[in-house]
Amino acid sequence: MDNLSEWRYKYENGNFGITSLTNSPKRPLTLRDVSEASGVSEMTVSRVLRNRGDVSEATREKVLNASKALGYVPNKIAGALASQRVNLVAVIIPSLGNMVFPEVMTGISQVLEDTDLQPVVGVTDYLPEKEEKVLYEMLSWRPSGVIIAGLEHSDASHAMLENAGIPVVEIMDVDGPAIDHCVGISHRRAGRKMAKQIVKSGYQNIGFLGTKMPLDHRARKRFEGFTETLAKNGVEIADQEFYSGGSALAKGREMTAAMLKRSPNLDCLYFSNDMIGAGGLLYLLENNYDIPGQIGLAGFNGVEMLDGLPIQLATMDACRNEIGQNAAQIIVETLAAETPMESKCLELSPKISLGKTLKRR
Amino acid sequence: MDNLSEWRYKYENGNFGITSLTNSPKRPLTLRDVSEASGVSEMTVSRVLRNRGDVSEATREKVLNASKALGYVPNKIAGALASQRVNLVAVIIPSLGNMVFPEVMTGISQVLEDTDLQPVVGVTDYLPEKEEKVLYEMLSWRPSGVIIAGLEHSDASHAMLENAGIPVVEIMDVDGPAIDHCVGISHRRAGRKMAKQIVKSGYQNIGFLGTKMPLDHRARKRFEGFTETLAKNGVEIADQEFYSGGSALAKGREMTAAMLKRSPNLDCLYFSNDMIGAGGLLYLLENNYDIPGQIGLAGFNGVEMLDGLPIQLATMDACRNEIGQNAAQIIVETLAAETPMESKCLELSPKISLGKTLKRR
DNA sequence: TTGAAAGCGCTAACAT
DNA sequence: ATGTTAGCGCTTTCAA
Numbered sequence: 001m002d003n004l005s006e007w008r009y010k011y012e013n014g015n016f017g018i019t020s021l022t023n024s025p026k027r028p029l030t031l032r033d034v035s036e037a038s039g040v041s042e043m044t045v046s047r048v049l050r051n052r053g054d055v056s057e058a059t060r061e062k063v064l065n066a067s068k069a070l071g072y073v074p075n076k077i078a079g080a081l082a083s084q085r086v087n088l089v090a091v092i093i094p095s096l097g098n099m100v101f102p103e104v105m106t107g108i109s110q111v112l113e114d115t116d117l118q119p120v121v122g123v124t125d126y127l128p129e130k131e132e133k134v135l136y137e138m139l140s141w142r143p144s145g146v147i148i149a150g151l152e153h154s155d156a157s158h159a160m161l162e163n164a165g166i167p168v169v170e171i172m173d174v175d176g177p178a179i180d181h182c183v184g185i186s187h188r189r190a191g192r193k194m195a196k197q198i199v200k201s202g203y204q205n206i207g208f209l210g211t212k213m214p215l216d217h218r219a220r221k222r223f224e225g226f227t228e229t230l231a232k233n234g235v236e237i238a239d240q241e242f243y244s245g246g247s248a249l250a251k252g253r254e255m256t257a258a259m260l261k262r263s264p265n266l267d268c269l270y271f272s273n274d275m276i277g278a279g280g281l282l283y284l285l286e287n288n289y290d291i292p293g294q295i296g297l298a299g300f301n302g303v304e305m306l307d308g309l310p311i312q313l314a315t316m317d318a319c320r321n322e323i324g325q326n327a328a329q330i331i332v333e334t335l336a337a338e339t340p341m342e343s344k345c346l347e348l349s350p351k352i353s354l355g356k357t358l359k360r361r
Numbered sequence: 362m363d364n365l366s367e368w369r370y371k372y373e374n375g376n377f378g379i380t381s382l383t384n385s386p387k388r389p390l391t392l393r394d395v396s397e398a399s400g401v402s403e404m405t406v407s408r409v410l411r412n413r414g415d416v417s418e419a420t421r422e423k424v425l426n427a428s429k430a431l432g433y434v435p436n437k438i439a440g441a442l443a444s445q446r447v448n449l450v451a452v453i454i455p456s457l458g459n460m461v462f463p464e465v466m467t468g469i470s471q472v473l474e475d476t477d478l479q480p481v482v483g484v485t486d487y488l489p490e491k492e493e494k495v496l497y498e499m500l501s502w503r504p505s506g507v508i509i510a511g512l513e514h515s516d517a518s519h520a521m522l523e524n525a526g527i528p529v530v531e532i533m534d535v536d537g538p539a540i541d542h543c544v545g546i547s548h549r550r551a552g553r554k555m556a557k558q559i560v561k562s563g564y565q566n567i568g569f570l571g572t573k574m575p576l577d578h579r580a581r582k583r584f585e586g587f588t589e590t591l592a593k594n595g596v597e598i599a600d601q602e603f604y605s606g607g608s609a610l611a612k613g614r615e616m617t618a619a620m621l622k623r624s625p626n627l628d629c630l631y632f633s634n635d636m637i638g639a640g641g642l643l644y645l646l647e648n649n650y651d652i653p654g655q656i657g658l659a660g661f662n663g664v665e666m667l668d669g670l671p672i673q674l675a676t677m678d679a680c681r682n683e684i685g686q687n688a689a690q691i692i693v694e695t696l697a698a699e700t701p702m703e704s705k706c707l708e709l710s711p712k713i714s715l716g717k718t719l720k721r722r
Numbered sequence: 723t724t725g726a727a728a729g730c731g732c733t734a735a736c737a738t
Numbered sequence: 739a740t741g742t743t744a745g746c747g748c749t750t751t752c753a754a
Binding site for chain 1: 388434435437438439447458463464470481484497500501502503526607610611612614636640643647666671
């Protein structure tokens with residue numbers, strides 16, 4: 001950073017204009033160029049640029065000036081090869097459109113910002129083959145660690161992660177065996193918890209609305225936990241519907257309309273995410289349903305958006321930021337540890353938020 | 362990919378279990394290991410793994426088997442250093458939370474998927490200093506191209522981009538001089554267009570609600586274009602309010618309430634993004650305002666979410682996916698070109714969508 | 723069709 | 739405090 005800020009200073013003070021004319025922009029500059037321009041050995045230049053070892057203030061200045069004047073940007077590829085160290089952490093997530101994952105990313109960045117590590121994102125679109133491809137691609141850059149969503153991976157992905165020889169943190173989910181470390185919530189438990197709450201509130205005819213994704217294991221686990229607990233209480237899902245693609249808000253609206261037309265006696269709807277929940281909520285309000293008296297509603301995620309809804313939707317926080325922070329923290333600690341760290345598995349507790357769409361008893 | 366899929370095959374068929382016992386996961390495997398395991402020179406192994414040059418089918422098979430059995434993942438760092446080529450495209454955007462940028466990313470990925478290029482994302486949080494840092498960091502990995510949001514950069518960033526010696530595409534905005542290529546819309550023109558529409562619809566007392574970000578140049582330009590055209594029509598912004606942070610939907614609601622309390626005679630609100638627009642819309646509906654008769658509303662972006670709203674908000678599409686696709690296309694073409702490509706600047710036309718929140722005349 | 727040698731640009735480990 | 743040497747793991751180039 002020091003290097004960078006001085007460089008910036010230089011440009012802001014106009015020296016750039018001159019130097020840009022002196023060096024052809026074709027061949028990227030090397031340490032050697034800086035070395036020659038400053039009359040100091042490459043090694044010393046390297047030391048200055050990395051703030052390593054003892055360098056006299058005089059040489060330091062000479063080097064910095066030359067480096068800035070030329071507009072030198074170090075070649076990390078060569079550096080990484082020589083030092084066998086790469087300050088990158090691979091972060092592999094299913095999607096950026098989900099809002100959940102940008103928040104996880106924020107948590108990760110917050111922690112990594114205080115280190116010299118940098119997150120690099122890869123997106124899998126919930127496809128195991130793509131996950132495999134992305135993982136392979138990222139591992140071939142020899143990152144210092146991997147943070148990857150979910151516990152379910154193809155055999156090949158699994159093998160790659162086990163053999164990578166770097167810390168691996170599987171995030172979002174803890175319902176299953178982890179390869180190395182893991183941080184997340186139990187989606188099964190989350191489903192159960194909401195089922196308990198709904199039953200406790202006195203609802204009996206419950207509909208489920210969710211995504212069609214057979215590959216969204218976490219949604220599936222929530223569904224399983226949910227039905228399981230209902231069953232224990234002698235209640236069965238009265239109707240269910242799944243969607244894929246399109247605007248979640250619009251889908252929630254449509255599915256709710258369709259389901260209530262089909263099963264008018266439902267008294268509660270459980271949505272697998274807050275966005276479709278919000279759509280359902282808007283639909284019901286427009287059609288003058290009494291919420292939560294006539295019909296109860298619950299979602300999942302605790303997306304910030306909900307604060308702006310006419311009525312606050314009951315939901316459950318998925319601890320996204322916290323998950324990101326903890327995962328990054330584990331990577332940092334593992335890398336700092338002298339002795340090989342033990343695998344850690346951290347289960348966070350999603351907080352239920354009743355909002356105003358479930359009856360209180 | 363061929364390499365990868367065969368590798369996968371191997372694991373799925375259980376060979377992994379055995380080999381994982383044979384090689385210690387401590388030292389990453391090298392070409393040499395594969396070479397020794399297959400009794401073929403490193404060079405030939407390299408050829409096979411990259412599908413380069415002529416290799417006999419027999420050797421090819423030997424090498425592939427050895428490679429898969431060991432679980433070899435090539436080291437791109439070494440490869441990049443040797444070949445002086447990196448298949449990475451740096452994509453630098455202000456935020457992932459905005460929904461706009463994930464959509465741009467989708468467009469980019471769609472195009473790059475058919476090539477061997479890979480996007481790598483960096484986030485600046487709308488901060489010029491962070492942009493500088495991220496850019497410096499990314500350039501030090503010697504990517505093949507840069508796609509960066511906006512036309513406004515610090516002097517140092519500007520200098521780095523000019524000197525990088527790789528294709529640069531500035532996206533989202535075309536109101537200003539580009540360094541190399543650019544793809545986007547004119548936000549000034551977008552602001553003007555919506556102003557024209559609002560005036561044409563007969564509104565006279567117009568309020569503006571937007572983000573407080575002085576660094577969101579595109580929002581600023583829309584605002585400028587908007588007021589400019591109003592002025593030409595003898596109309597002045599009657600009230601305005603800016604926010605920062607928090608749930609955009611909730612903010613839209615709050616700001617709308619506050620503004621109408623303060624300026625009850627407003628007959629139209631222009632929101633700088635659809636999310637706050639949706640918040641305002643929900644607030645007004647709940648309070649039984651007649652939309653668009655009593656009060657007109659317009660937003661900006663054309664976010665998919667809007668489809669689920671009770672009334673469709675008037676807005677303007679920012680061509681996000683298209684921008685991403687075109688930007689990536691330019692990078693691909695420039696890299697493929699034998700002779701240095703001319704700089705291209707592509708202005709897309711945002712489509713206005715009247716929805717039901719503006720009067721039709 | 724295959725192999726051997728010479729780096730790519732940097733840094734670790736030693737000198738000095 | 740500074741310099742020298744020897745690679746890092748690949749690919750390029752040239753030879754066989």
